[in-house]
Amino acid sequence: KNQVEQSPQSLIILEGKNCTLQCNYTVSPFSNLRWYKQDTGRGPVSLTIMTFSENTKSNGRYTATLDADTKQSSLHITASQLSDSASYICVVRDPNSGYSTLTFGKGTMLLVSP
Amino acid sequence: ETGVTQTPRHLVMGMTNKKSLKCEQHLGHNAMYWYKQSAKKPLELMFVYNFKEQTENNSVPSRFSPECPNSSHLFLHLHTLQPEDSALYLCASSQAHQQGKAFFGQGTRLTVV
Numbered sequence: 001k002n003q004v005e006q007s008p009q010s011l012i013i014l015e016g017k018n019c020t021l022q023c024n025y026t027v028s029p030f031s032n033l034r035w036y037k038q039d040t041g042r043g044p045v046s047l048t049i050m051t052f053s054e055n056t057k058s059n060g061r062y063t064a065t066l067d068a069d070t071k072q073s074s075l076h077i078t079a080s081q082l083s084d085s086a087s088y089i090c091v092v093r094d095p096n097s098g099y100s101t102l103t104f105g106k107g108t109m110l111l112v113s114p
Numbered sequence: 115e116t117g118v119t120q121t122p123r124h125l126v127m128g129m130t131n132k133k134s135l136k137c138e139q140h141l142g143h144n145a146m147y148w149y150k151q152s153a154k155k156p157l158e159l160m161f162v163y164n165f166k167e168q169t170e171n172n173s174v175p176s177r178f179s180p181e182c183p184n185s186s187h188l189f190l191h192l193h194t195l196q197p198e199d200s201a202l203y204l205c206a207s208s209q210a211h212q213q214g215k216a217f218f219g220q221g222t223r224l225t226v227v
Contacts (some may be wrong), residue, residue, distance in 0.1 A: 032214055043204050043218035044157075055223070072131065089157075093214040101213050104156035 002027040006090050012111045017080055021108045023073040023090035035064050035075045036089040038107065044089055047075070080112045096109035117141040120177040120205050126225045127195065135190040135222045137205030139155035146188040147216060148180060157204065163188065164210045195226045 004025045025033070032051050036044035038093050048057045048064040050073070056065045062077045077084055087107040094101055118139045127133050139146065148160040162169040163182040178200075179191040188205055202223050206216035 004127070034214065036218075041121075041202070041223060043116065043118070043120075043206075043220045045218070049215075102159070106154060106156050 002092070002094055002103040004090055004092050004103045005104040006088075006108050008108060009106070010109040010111070012113055013080055015080060015082055015112050015114050018078050019078065019080060019110065020106070021075045021077075021088050021090075021110070023075070023105060025071050025073070025090070025092045025103070025105075027092040027094045027103050029070075029094060029096060030071075030092055031095045032093045033064075033066055033073050034091045034093070035073075036091060038087045038089060040086070047088075061110070077110075082112050082114060085110060085112045116217040116219065118205055118207050118217050120203075120219035120222050122222060124223045124225075126226055126227060127192065129195060129197075131195075132191070132193040134192065135203055136203075137188040137190075137207075137219055139186055139205075139207040139217075139219075141207060141217060142187045143207040143209055143217075145208050145210045145212065145216075146182060146185070147176075147206040147208075147213065148188065148190050149206065149218075151202040151204055151221070161164075162213070174194075192224075195224075197226050200224055200226045209224060213227075 009024045015050045034049040035047045038044040050066045063076045066073045089107040090105040145164045150158045161180045181189040202221045204221045205219040208216035
């Protein structure tokens with residue numbers, strides 16, 4: 001069964017600090033991996049998407065890395081801001097899994113404190 | 115805004131009520147989805163529509179009934195729900211068969227009392 005595990009479950013950091021969120025997956029084959037940001041009570045918004053051939057992808061202060069050999073991805077947030085407080089969800093796509101090609105992680109809840 | 119609009123944003127309903135959730139997309143997509151997001155659980159895909167046709171039902175109870183009158187609109191009709199159905203219901207849209215590139219709506223926070 002395809003799985004996506006994210007860690008930590010929750011994280012509190014001070015404003016201005018950096019942090020790294022982890023995503024491990026067992027999805028195979030795998031076509032792409034996406035990180036979403038979800039503010040409380042709102043829908044997820046895509047931050048980055050990477051195919052299996054890409055190692056890193058940046059979007060402003062967000063940088064995602066991917067190691068397809070170890071099936072690990074990370075999301076690094078630089079110089080955190082209060083508005084970064086949200087849930088960050090890792091999603092992996094398996095094009096051969098039939099009805100639902102996406103496997104979602106449970107998310108990491110990040111709180112940026114002033 | 116992502117171009118996918120859901121109404122209402124919040125809904126409280128009794129177990130004997132009948133209500134409907136609405137989703138509308140202005141992105142020219144031809145696939146639409148309903149997801150359920152419960153606390154501390156991954157998003158669960160409920161229904162998929164490609165070109166207004168329901169592809170499959172992901173083992174969702176019949177108290178949830180989807181309707182897709184055209185490629186831009188999607189409804190989720192609710193009746194005789196249970197308290198455990200309380201969750202955030204998210205609509206998404208994409209080009210057909212490109213679930214991995216979907217845009218999400220803001221969601222409807224549903225509370226069943």
